[in-house]
Structures are given as C-alpha cells and as structure tokens.
Amino acid sequence: MTTMRLTILLAALFPLLAAFSAQPLNVLFIAVDDLRPDIGCYGVIHAKTPNIDRLAARGIVFDKAYCAQAVCSPSRTAILTGLRPDTTKVWDLDTHFRDAQPDCVTLPQHFRMNGYHTVGLGKLEHHGFEDGPSWSEPRWFPSGQMVKVDEQDWTKHTVTLFEGVKSEFANPLEDVAKRKGGKAGKKGPSFEISPKTDDELPDGAVAAEAVKRLAGLKAAGKPFFFGVGFVKPHLPFTCPQKYWDLYPEASIQLAANAQRPKDAPEPAFHNNYELRSYGTVPENGPISDAMALKLIRGYRACVSFMDAQLGRVLDELDRLGLRENTLIVLWGDHGYHLGENGLFTKMTNFLLENL
Numbered sequence: 093m094t095t096m097r098l099t100i101l102l103a104a105l106f107p108l109l110a111a112f113s114a115q116p117l118n119v120l121f122i123a124v125d126d127l128r129p130d131i132g133c134y135g136v137i138h139a140k141t142p143n144i145d146r147l148a149a150r151g152i153v154f155d156k157a158y159c160a161q162a163v164c165s166p167s168r169t170a171i172l173t174g175l176r177p178d179t180t181k182v183w184d185l186d187t188h189f190r191d192a193q194p195d196c197v198t199l200p201q202h203f204r205m206n207g208y209h210t211v212g213l214g215k216l217e218h219h220g221f222e223d224g225p226s227w228s229e230p231r232w233f234p235s236g237q238m239v240k241v242d243e244q245d246w247t248k249h250t251v252t253l254f255e256g257v258k259s260e261f262a263n264p265l266e267d268v269a270k271r272k273g274g275k276a277g278k279k280g281p282s283f284e285i286s287p288k289t290d291d292e293l294p295d296g297a298v299a300a301e302a303v304k305r306l307a308g309l310k311a312a313g314k315p316f317f318f319g320v321g322f323v324k325p326h327l328p329f330t331c332p333q334k335y336w337d338l339y340p341e342a343s344i345q346l347a348a349n350a351q352r353p354k355d356a357p358e359p360a361f362h363n364n365y366e367l368r369s370y371g372t373v374p375e376n377g378p379i380s381d382a383m384a385l386k387l388i389r390g391y392r393a394c395v396s397f398m399d400a401q402l403g404r405v406l407d408e409l410d411r412l413g414l415r416e417n418t419l420i421v422l423w424g425d426h427g428y429h430l431g432e433n434g435l436f437t438k439m440t441n442f443l444l445e446n447l
C-alpha cells in the first residue's frame with residue numbers, strides 16, 4: 093500500500109452562488125510541482141506567498157489532504173484518474189496509466205465529454221505521459237513543443253516545435269527515452285540565482301501563455317477546463333535574484349528535526365538520490381549544513397517565484413471578468429523534505445508538520 097505525504101489542495105470556490113447558476117462554471121486547474129505547504133495560508137510565517145494566500149482567503153484550504161504516493165507520476169495520475177496507484181499500476185515515472193486502464197476517464201476528459209473545451213499548459217500529467225483523450229488541443233510546453241497524443245493510441249505523439257523557453261527539464265519525450273535507456277547523466281547545479289527574467293524561465297513562460305490563452309478561452313464562449321502546470325519549486329532551485337532577496341540568508345535555519353526518528357526502520361529512508369543527481373551535490377555522504385541552508389533558501393525563493401507567476405494568471409482572470417464564473421483549484425503533487433528526518437526531496441511516507 094502506498095501512501096502518503098501531505099499534499100496541498102486549495103480551492104477558490106468563489107462565489108459559491110455561481111455553483112447554483114444555470115451557466116456552467118469554468119475550471120482553472122493549477123498544478124504545482126513538489127510544493128509542500130510552505131505557504132502563508134497554512135500559517136507558515138516565513139512564507140512570502142501573497143497570491144496563493146489571496147486565493148485561499150476567498151476559498152477553502154484543505155489542511156488534511158494526502159497524496160496517493162509521494163512522487164510525481166503516481167500522485168498526478170491518481171488525481172487525474174481518481175484511481176489508486178495499485179489500480180493504474182503507475183508506481184514509477186515510466187508507465188502510462190492507460191497501459192493498465194485504457195478506458196479510464198480522466199478529470200479533464202470528463203469535462204471534455206460534457207461540452208467543455210479542455211486545454212493544458214506545462215506539467216500536468218508527468219512529462220512524457222500526456223493523455224490524448226483528456227485535451228481538446230495539443231498540450232503546450234514552455235520548452236518549445238506542442239504535443240498531440242493520439243486519442244486511441246497513447247504511445248503515438250505528434251510534436252510541433254516552436255520557439256520556446258529553454259527548460260531545465262529535458263524534452264519530455266527524450267526524457268522518457270533516456271530514463272528507459274539507463275542512468276541519466278548529472279544535471280546542473282541544485283540551486284542557482286538565475287540571471288534570466290521571469291518570462292525567460294519555464295514558469296514565467298507558462299504564466300505569459302496562460303494570460304494570452306485566457307482571453308481566447310473567454311472569447312470562444314464555451315465553458316473551459318484550463319490546466320496550468322508550474323514546475324517550481326521542483327529542483328533545481330533556480331529563480332531570479334529578487335525572489336532570493338525575499339529570504340535573507342541570515343533568516344534561514346536548518347530543519348528542527350533533522351535527525352532520523354529513533355527506531356524508524358531503514359526502508360522508510362533513502363539516500364537523497366534525487367538531490368544527488370544534481371552536479372553540485374556529493375554522490376555520497378552527508379549533505380553539509382551550508383548546502384542545506386542554501387537548498388532551504390532556494391526552495392523558498394522558488395515557491396515565491398511560482399507564486400508570482402500564479403498572481404499574473406489570477407490577475408488576468410479578474411481583468412477579463414472571469415472570476416465570478418471560474419472555479420479555481422490549486423494543488424501540489426506531494427510533500428517535500430528540506431532536511432527533516434535527515435532527508436531531502438520526496439519519495440517517503442513521512443508527514444510534515446510545524447514547517
């Protein structure tokens with residue numbers, strides 16, 4: 093049985109009265125990669141997340157939300173299909189849920205089958221496992237690809253290239269091929285102050301595209317299900333200086349419970365292998381306190397960077413007068429360690445408290 097890390101699920105069900113109107117509500121479905129509840133609306137004092145907080149203030153904050161399995165694809169698949177990993181057979185990052193459940197109906201697919209126009213930008217399904225029947229239009233990625241998945245054969249993709257933003261994530265299809273072919277090489281640094289502007293980074297490009305698309309979705313006059321996927325605060329913790337500046341170095345402290353719990357069984361842990369795949373992190377041995385402090389600061393900076401991109405989308409929704417008739421759901425795919433229990437990243441069953 094696979095469980096369970098805290099995930100974040102916020103919904104702005106606003107206004108509730110709209111739910112009783114004859115006009116179907118639009119859905120803005122926002123996925124955030126590796127977001128633990130380091131967020132102001134969860135009472136985390138250090139968090140600088142004004143846009144998530146304003147969304148939370150007019151909606152519902154779910155504080156007992158759990159994920160099916162604490163890693164991207166199984167968790168995302170469970171959210172999209174409503175099925176457990178043991179049913180989808182997606183326990184890893186290499187399996188499409190339609191291999192085991194060819195006829196399942198995903199959440200966006202359900203809306204599509206009921207008259208909605210469904211569009212997805214960025215990371216919603218796990219990269220490389222985009223789903224044909226879910227979307228009315230090709231899936232859009234900031235790295236310069238539009239991917240149309242065959243509606244009958246999910247192994248067939250049509251890819252259109254355009255001038256996109258270079259991503260730290262590889263081309264989704266190449267990424268899968270590389271993983272299947274063996275060990276991927278070392279990646280870039282685990283954290284970095286980026287000299288790029290917001291829009292030159294993937295999440296900024298997703299926000300810019302989302303802002304562009306909203307006007308078209310409104311003009312089309314059909315109810316829409318709009319999936320917007322942000323990849324920060326996933327590693328590497330790369331974002332512009334202004335977001336790092338929100339968290340002065342001197343304000344960062346190590347996790348209070350940085351030791352393994354007494355008598356906890358060995359299988360509950362891992363050796364931080366995801367973190368170690370980044371170039372600046374040693375292959376073995378402890379993560380130094382100096383590096384841990386940088387990672388914690390970088391993670392927080394990336395949460396704020398993502399929050400700023402979210403704010404652009406929410407502002408445009410308001411500007412277009414769509415707020416009253418759009419249900420917004422914001423969710424993270426699983427929790428995350430930043431040194432708690434001696435761990436970094438995800439893929440454990442620990443719950444996080446007192447961030």
Ligand SMILES: [Ca+2]
Pocket residue numbers: 125126163164326425426
């Ligand atoms: Ca994830």
